[in-house]
Amino acid sequence: MADHSITGKRVLIAGGAKNLGGLIARDLAAHGASAVAVHYNSDATRGAAEETAAVVEAAGAKVALLQADLTTAAAVEKLFTDTVAALGGVDIAINTTGMVLKKPFAEITEDEYDTMFAINAKAAFFFIKEAGRHLSDNGKLMTLVTSLLGAFTPFYSAYAGAKAPVEHFTRAASKEFGARGISVTAVGPGPMDTPFFYGQEAADAVAYHKSAASLSSFSKTGLTDIEDIVPLVRFLVSEGWWITGQTILANGGYTTK
Template identity: 75%
Template sequence: MADHSIKGKTVIIAGGAKNLGGLIARDLARHGAKAVAIHYNSAATRAAALQADLTTAGAVERLFADAIAAVGRPDIAINTTGKVLKKPLTEISEAEYDEMSAVNTKSAFFFLKEAGRHVNDNGKVLTLVTSLLGAFTPFYAAYAGTKAPIEHFVRAAAKEFGARGISVTAVGPGPMDTPFFYPAEGADAVAYHKTAAALSAFTKSGLTHIEDVVPFIRFLVSDGWWITGQTILINGGYTTK
């Protein structure tokens, strides 16, 4: 039977330098993983800090090649990269759309492709999306819209990689109390988001905290391997599908 523990496993995390990605890297390292993180290093584990703009297929391919050269083939591959744009659909320029598509959709597609080529058998692949995929809301057409295709990428990858024992999932956090959230939101919107979740009153800020999300990610890339091809929204009751 396959070993689904984290201890001794090699991990590659795209966007692992700070915020949620950084906490995931530290958390998995504490649980015994050998972590490979973008702009991240830990004295507790063997790690490599790798820099890349992941909006081209070649860059994602080089990222995996560099990571493998540094610490070996990954058992776990996690993609936390993304970009937010909150703007009326009628005001979004072609350049803005192209950038959102490259950062959110294209990079995720080719991350999954390279993960499928390089992750060891019985490995785990996880990609961050957004709880807005379960929302009926204006102004996020470019953000949620360029994250939405990842759901199908994940389903297809789960079917294609499943014969090798690899599980593939997506996680969609609610609005998170990080510097990634605030620049896109006005004061009224921030106030709304801080009260919108069913459990908002029981958190320090009313928002999702990265500490709320990490345990679920740890579970999905270890004992939760039987969950595959699905998108899990982690948001305290902010929205659902």
Template identity: 75%
Template structure:
């Protein structure tokens, strides 16, 4: 019987320096990962990446940080090659990278559109491509999308739209990689209590989002807590391997499909 536990596995987390990515890195370390590669986008995130790597090493995990702007195919290829050279072929690849924009379609510029699709769509596609080439057989591949894929709402057209493509990338990749025992999924958290969320929202909108989920009254903040997402990610990249080709919305009843 194949071992689908985290123990002894090598992990790559894109966007792993802080917030959800950083928590997932620490969680997988606590569950026995052997080595974890932390990707970060720019020098602005270097200090966070270094802190996460230090924490992982303190936990007895081999860890290293890798900087790359993943909006090009070459950058994704180089990232995986550098990780393989430093830590070995990954067993698990998780992409938490994302960019949000809240703006009416009528006010959205071409430059904003291009930036959203470069970060949320193009980078996700080429991360999946390189993961397919570099993951060990029986590996796990996961992309973080958004619960807005199940929403009927204005103003998030470029955010939800650019993440929506990843749902089909996930289905296609799961078919293409299934013969190697690789499971491929996407997970869509609700609005999370991180700086990623608050920068786009007015006080009124924050208040709405804090009350919108069915389970909001039982959450200390109303919003999705990253601590409630990490166990689902851990499950999907370990014992949950039989689930593949799926986009799962984890949001306390905020949206559904």
């Protein structure tokens, strides 16, 4: 029977420098991962990646720092081949990368559209493709999306629209990779207490989001805390392997489909 624990597994985390990705890297190392590849996008996040790498090493895991702009297929392929070279293989692949844009539909430019789809859809597509090629049998694959996929809201057409294809990528990949025992999931947090959220929202919108979830009053911030998403991710890439082809909205009752 396949081993679905974290212990001894080799992990690749795209966007693993900070925020949710960084906490996932630290958590999986603390739960026994033998090696973690921490991807970061640019020099701007290298310092955070190095801090995460230090914590991962302190937990006893081997670590590799890998920098790449993942908006080309070649870059994503290289990320996986570099990870395999550094770690000896990949058992768990998690993509937390993304970019948010809050803007009226009529004001979105072609360049903004192209950027949003390159980061949120194209990079996700090729990450899933390369994971299918490089993951070991009985591997685990997860992509971070957004609970806006279950929302009826203005101003997020480009962001939510660019994340929406990942649901279809996830379903198709679960069917195609399932013969090798690979589970494929997507997780859509609600508005998270990270700079990723606050950079887009005015004070009135922040106040609304902090009260919109059913469990808002039980959150330390009123928003989705990254500490509440990490255990779900850990479960899906270990004992929760039987859940596959699914997009799970984890948002404290903020929205659903």
